[in-house]
Amino acid sequence: MAWLLALACLLVSTGAEWHRWRGVASRAAVPLTVAKAKPRSFVLTERSADTIPMPPGVPAAHASALAALPNGELLACWWAGARESAPDVQIYIARWRDGHWSDARAIVDRRSLGKALHVGVRRIGNPVIWVADDGRVHLYIVATGLGGWAAGRVAQLTSEDGGHSFVANRLLPLTPLWNTSVLVRTRPVGVADGGWLLPAYFELGHKYPMVISFDAHGEPRWVQRIGDKVTSLQPALLPLSGTELRAMMRDISPQRRVQQAVSHDGGLSWQDIPASTLANRDNSVAGLQLAGGGYVLLHNDTPPGSTSPRQWLRLSTSTDGTTWLPGPDTQRGVADDEFSYPSIVQIGQQLHVTYTQQRTAIAHRVYDIKYLESEP
């Protein structure tokens, strides 16, 4: 009798799985959204430099993220509070419109996030923001459980009103270790069907980069580790063609170079390739393919004789995403200065860059993009 009951359980399970999966392709490659223009040389000229107004009485700020709304407005998100990991840390959002920043507004803290997700949240950190083709704004936030950043989980929130208010959807399930140790930092890249690829990374002991695929509605499709190295993290994704994608990564190895991996199937599989020529001493990078062709990469460098890994923030440019030339210095300070965690987005013919300034503010620079050759 018992075995009949067991068989019935198995049949129910089989029927449910068959119903769920029939006709569904598990992991199909979707072409990437790439600039249609051919590779062209370009120059960047600084138009303006300012800082985003900080909320009053908040001394620490870090880890900004940028996204452009369809109406041409720019959204910037970052965390701010008494200090990193402090209980009062909140995610703030500011809106850039007609050349001016709005006041920063808190959108989520650990208490409100925990309440919305019905789960305890110890600290919140890096935000990543993405505007989908349908205008919905998707926000990903690092939210830790019990422990430090290695206990990080990724919360997914959505806004239906252009970033004015957000609803918490879920914690993304990304590891079997109590769903801890996966974080986000760098901006997603779009794919042709309206979905996007969100870069992420694992950081419990070993550190390795990952990518999470989402469909046009923000539902996660698949997750893939990037390469085999365990000393790279925070990948910045650069689409090279409809199927080819390059990841430029923060490096914690003795090599001290921006590490690279390449995918030839839209992110479904990855191979490590030799490190780039760009210096990197455990610093986050940001990359972007320009709409008119060409690539930019923001990364830290260390001036000769200095030991401060974050005092110099550089902008490098490339026509093909593989060979990099020095562009304008975004900011070059003195020893012990910190200009770090850059973020980048394009609006029209302008490049907007934000980054952490001395851990107390978010700096904002605007560059004009000028192509040296006309579009063929």
Place this chain on the structure above:
Amino acid sequence: MNLPWLGLQVVYAHVAWGVVLAACGVGALSWRTPFPSRLAMGWMIFSLVACALPGPASPAHWLMLAFQLPSLLLVACCGMTMLANARCVTCYRVLPPGLALGLAIVGAVLYVDTVGWFGMGLYVRGFGPEAAFAGLLVGAAAVLAIATDQSRSAGFAVLLALMVFALCRLPTGNVWDAVLDPLLWVWAIFSLVARWKARRREAVPLAPST
């Protein structure tokens, strides 16, 4: 990926942690006195009610902060041990050897892969149809074990976990999270060590009388 609805996960978390907490308490309280004692029954009811409370008042809230969601198989095994303890005088705290060995080996490979030693990406494969099919094969093995009267309770625990996962994708949408979590893995290793120690004690020959 097919992920469960957040509301369903919240309900599951409160019920599941209630069962796990109840089983832990019952196991500790019935260490010397047979279950069901009044104290153990009281603890069981307290655990289930306390975990049903909303927000930080609930132990489930704090358990989720650290451990997120328990696997379905852990919850099923906790239920199984409580039932077993209720039926016999001897306390039953270790997992059946076949189940414990399987969980210990599979868990070791999964966790070593996750921390980056291997590049197999075993966990992320748990969202796809291939993993669901593999789960059904494990379910078929469980049916076989039940039909041949081997580890009947463990077989039903596995089948129940797979069936709930197939129907509503709890706890996370990943088949690994349905059948394994670090607490269950530690329990499996503890069970193997406990059995090995017990076997060694039985194997020691009595000293010849002089």
